[in-house]
Each structure stands twice: as structure tokens, then as C-alpha cells.
Amino acid sequence: MLEDKNIVLKVAEPDKQLADFVESFWMIDNRSDAAHEIVILPDGRFDIIFCHSLAAPYQVMQMGLGSHPEQNSILPGTVMFAVSFKLLAMEYLLDMKAAFLLNSAHRLPDDFWGITKNDLNNFDGFCQKVSLKMLALIKPEIDSRKQKLFELIYASKGSFTVKELSEKVFWSSRQINRYFHSQFGISLKAYGNILRFKASLSHIKMGKLYPEQNFSDQNHFIKEIKKFSGVVPKELSKNQNDRFILLSALPEE
Structure with a gap:
């Protein structure tokens, strides 16, 4: 439970069919008029984050593995919906090598996976939509x-x-x-x-x-x-x- 009631944090688990590739879905909504200072800790995951805020337009970011703590802040009015991936997903779902993303981020097209700003109004709906997309992307014949x-x-x-x-x-x-x-x-x-x-x-x-x-x-x-x-x-x-x-x-x- 977060102390600041203006910060909404939710986490959801994936369906069993995605369990080898996805660790979780999560969302953060800063409903206050102040930035929330945070420290991002290494967690062994890759993330794709769909977000917008009062100060920034809708965008999609791919976050690489982190190996050290990083100071950051969640700006006022920020809404972030995200998928946290296990490592197997890089090769067999996202079809990429992710070495270049270590301790860094990469912007993806705004229409990535067909998710729009409006999809960030419903967390359950977002999870269902991206789950269907990912299930269609999983490669057969995994090593x-x-x-x-x-x-x-x-x-x-x-x-x-x-x-x-x-x-x-x-x-x-x-x-x-x-x-x-x-x-x-x-x-x-x-x-x-x-x-x-x-x-x-x-x-x-x-x-x-x-x-x-x-x-x-x-x-x-x-x-x-x-x-x-x-x-x-x-x-x-x-x-x-x-x-x-x-x-x-x-x-x-």
C-alpha cells in the first residue's frame, strides 16, 4: 500500500500461456500536482511502457535491463501502463537482441501494438488487449x-x-x-x-x-x-x- 493516496499503483499477473515470457503488467497514475521522486531498482526485467503526462504527449518506451539504481521522478498527471518481460521474450516474442538496451531506453513508434492513449483509461482492458497481441507473436519451436x-x-x-x-x-x-x-x-x-x-x-x-x-x-x-x-x-x-x-x-x- 502506497502512503501517498494520490499515487495509484496496480500489478496484474499474465495468463498461463504467457507465463514463460511475461512477469507482470503494471500501472502507475500520479494524480497529484507534484512530482513523485523515485529510485528505480534493478529487477531483472525488460519493460515496455505506454505513458503520457500533463507535460509530455503519449509515447511508448522500451526499457532495458538495469544493473544499478537510478534516480527518477513521476511527473504530475503521469499515467503509465506497462508490460514487464522475462528474458525469453526478447528472442521468442519481441524477436530482438537487447544488449544495446542495458541501462538505457529506446523509443518505440506511438502506434506500437495498436495501443493508444485511450487504452490507458482501463487497466484490465489494456492487459487483455496486449495479451492477445503477444499470444499472436510468440514464435513456435522454442529451443x-x-x-x-x-x-x-x-x-x-x-x-x-x-x-x-x-x-x-x-x-x-x-x-x-x-x-x-x-x-x-x-x-x-x-x-x-x-x-x-x-x-x-x-x-x-x-x-x-x-x-x-x-x-x-x-x-x-x-x-x-x-x-x-x-x-x-x-x-x-x-x-x-x-x-x-x-x-x-x-x-x-
Whole structure:
């Protein structure tokens, strides 16, 4: 629950048919007359964001993987509807290599997927419309090694070794790392660290300020949390003014 009632945040899960490709749909609506300062945290996802605000016209942005925290603000009157993608979607749904998007963004055509500004008036309707579009775009004959690789990566929440994954999917460590660098612009190990950080957020939100995700010790845990959030776990858990919007979006346990 956000403290500022003028900031509306909603998250929805995809249908099972899209579960290998889409992590979630989400929306943010800043109904106040002031900017809302936020810190964008690395979350291991790619996003396509459809948005408009009082100060800017309707536009569509594709956001790449982030590997460090980034200061930003949600301007007054901003409405954002978005799709957050898992990595398999880059090749088998969006049909692209996304290495060039690391820590950056790319503007897409305003008519991307046939979504218009009017579609940002109904979150459920938006989710249904983009779901139908994505289902029609999924490529057949997905490489079973890659599908299994990502199942293991997400199930482990970042606590894996490349060697372990290699042995389970019968794909050499060298080939896996080459694929990750070429396709996503980041090493598999670095991506695993991001997932482990993200998995720690639910514990930190509950005030559990100690490692639960295979960190070597407390110092390593603090160092990694600060690397990806810019603050130590205690400050992150306080989340003053809902600065860390990803933390605010996590469900209550």
C-alpha cells in the first residue's frame, strides 16, 4: 500500500500461456500536482511502457535491463501502463537482441501494438488487449535448452552457478555466457546477482535485515544491497515516501 493516496499503483499477473515470457503488467497514475521522486531498482526485467503526462504527449518506451539504481521522478498527471518481460521474450516474442538496451531506453513508434492513449483509461482492458497481441507473436519451436535454462534461473532466484545450470541443460558454460552477453549485454552471473537482490526485497520489506538468499555473510549481503539500491538494508526497509517503487509494489505477506 502506497502512503501517498494520490499515487495509484496496480500489478496484474499474465495468463498461463504467457507465463514463460511475461512477469507482470503494471500501472502507475500520479494524480497529484507534484512530482513523485523515485529510485528505480534493478529487477531483472525488460519493460515496455505506454505513458503520457500533463507535460509530455503519449509515447511508448522500451526499457532495458538495469544493473544499478537510478534516480527518477513521476511527473504530475503521469499515467503509465506497462508490460514487464522475462528474458525469453526478447528472442521468442519481441524477436530482438537487447544488449544495446542495458541501462538505457529506446523509443518505440506511438502506434506500437495498436495501443493508444485511450487504452490507458482501463487497466484490465489494456492487459487483455496486449495479451492477445503477444499470444499472436510468440514464435513456435522454442529451443528447449533455453526454456529449461530460464526455468531453472527463475526458480533458483539467482542462487546458482553457471556450471550447475550447464550440466542440467546440457549446454556448455561458455556457450551460455556467450548467449547472455550477445542477447542481453550482461553475464549470467551478473544477472543472477540481480535476481538474488530482487528476491531479498520481500524479506527486507518485512524488516528481515539479514541474508536469506545464499549470500556468503552479512557484510556481503549489505554490500550487494547497497550496490543495487544505493542504500543499506535498514534504510531500504524504511522506504520513506515510497521512493523505492519496486519495494512498494511487492505484495504484503
